[in-house]
Amino acid sequence: MTDTLEQLTQSLLQHAKDAGADAADVLAVRGDAISIDVRNGALEQAERSEATDIGLRVFVGQRVANVSSSDTRPENLAMMAERVVAMAKEAPEDPYVGLADPDQLAAGVTADGLELSDPTDEPDPAVLEADARTAEAAALAIDGITQVSGASAGYGRQEIHLVASNGFSGGYNRTSRHISCVAIAGSGTAMERDYDGDQRIFQSDLRSAEDIGKTAAQRALERMSPRKPKTGAYPVLFDERISSSLIGHLLMAINGASIARRSSWALDLLGKEVFPVSLSLTEDPYRRRVGGSRPFDAEGLPTQKRDIVKDGVLTGWTLDLATARKLEMAPTANAARSTSGGPSPSVSNVALTQSDLSRDDLIAQMGTGLVVTSMIGSTINPNTGDYSRGAAGFWVENGELSYPVSGVTIAGNLRDMLKQMTPANDARPWLSRVVPSLLVEGLTLAGD
Known part of the structure; x- marks a missing residue:
């Protein structure tokens, strides 16, 4: 299996050319995410996902088609290219489709300096669970809050790469970190709910779980009657x-x-x-x-x-x-x-x-x-x-x-x-x- 997204996208682009595409571009996204939900002081749900998705768009004259897959084996890449070229040949003509001219492209542009990715390690699931528990406990500690319908914490990381037959090739990484809480005040038909949450790229910028829980609780109480x-x-x-x-x-x-x-x-x-x-x-x-x-x-x-x-x-x-x-x-x-x-x-x-x-x-x-x-x-x-x-x-x-x-x-x-x-x-x-x-x-x- 191809290791880097640049290698993967270039390989699929070559398959598209070999299959008869006049032009093509390839977008690949590799990411992983983890989400932890707690309720009533106990772990309710823990999810983790890891995937590499790749999308191929080909042009045959003024006809275009798109196909995507999460199967990045070399034999599947060749099959993808053959199928999408066949699809494009049957598509209606569109006079407005097409890749950018080479002189329109972002030459040598990178995400350096934008700080879109936190270089620190992915947080341990136990840390995420502790954040969710803290947010829930902070909300429940406020008088008048009867329950918390959900408190969650999560982390995500993505690597993105785009290549095209007009010569473009570029990519960058992203991360995200979040905490949220939904608090409920009152009971029966007199219940009111509200929420608070925060999502940042850098863990160090994220508001505290305690503050998020307290704010959700205060907002719910303010909505009573x-x-x-x-x-x-x-x-x-x-x-x-x-x-x-x-x-x-x-x-x-x-x-x-x-x-x-x-x-x-x-x-x-x-x-x-x-x-x-x-x-x-x-x-x-x-x-x-x-x-x-x-x-x-x-x-x-x-x-x-x-x-x-x-x-x-x-x-x-x-x-x-x-x-x-x-x-x-x-x-x-x-x-x-x-x-x-x-x-x-x-x-x-x-x-x-x-x-x-x-x-x-x-x-x-x-x-x-x-x-x-x-x-x-x-x-x-x-x-x-x-x-x-x-x-x-x-x-x-x-x-x-x-x-x-x-x-x-x-x-x-x-x-x-x-x-x-x-x-x-x-x-x-x-x-x-x-x-x-x-x-x-x-x-x-x-x-x-």
Whole structure:
């Protein structure tokens, strides 16, 4: 069996050429992961996985096909190549598919300096179990917490390598470490739950298990005895835990695949104001110790920092090679893919401009309204941007939190909502989406 991913991918690429492919690329991912769950002070589940997955995409003229496998024996590689070339010959022609030109490729680009992989040893399962137990015990130690529905800890490691017949070859490693806890307060129909968790690349950056358990417990207790607010139009503060969902709706709307299909509410917004003029949304795939960072995209193009929104104005779409060709634009090096499929556009790390106002400042500014800390379900019209979601959180009276709320529906239109955002300054800088709490005026609440 081939030892390194570079050798493995080069071998499969050669098999594809031998089988008659005009062009091809190969993505290989080798990884292992371990996850530990505890409940009621006892080990509930322990899982470990180890796998090498490989995906081959071939082109025969303007026809393309993709195949993947976890069997990396030499005889299977040859069989994969023969089968996928046969599939490509039967596929319909697509004038927009194809590899990058050699002068578009990320030459000599590496992940050095991005710190995407913790060099320390994989944690022992006993250490992970101890973290999960500590988080659970910390939650249960808080008066009013009746149970913990789950506490978990885990670790993952990946090695990624991409090669293509246009001359590209590159790879990098990733690690991740996480702890999470879900606490429940009350009993019967009066139960309320909430959670906390943390995921980092480096073990040394991870918050303590005790802090995660305590925070989950405190959040659950704060949600006890919720009410429904009166129906009407009110300001809504989207808490930092869920505020990135608003930005996510914009990112989906400006995805090149949606734009090429003409199935987006943002079709006519290029070059127009989508945010208040004081706000920008920046993509930066080179942030250190952040899970979304990457030195090149899934088609071998060098990633780049760019302003998706600059001073409130939408500057461009998110494009891979195929969608860029369809729209007659330059690609933005945003291709992403798994071994089982071809590339599609996807952003890496994004950050929204923050203000000098705290979350409490925005709550005081609201007067009367709703702070949303969790959301349930989603009805988003992709063509109009009409927005409707179930929510829970806290009612605000006279600029102060008054009582917990649940069973309320928030409605509005994303075009209007995004233009009316006021950010706080509480975004967590280590996340891939650095988005603070966001105050949005004039949304419709459906309650009592």
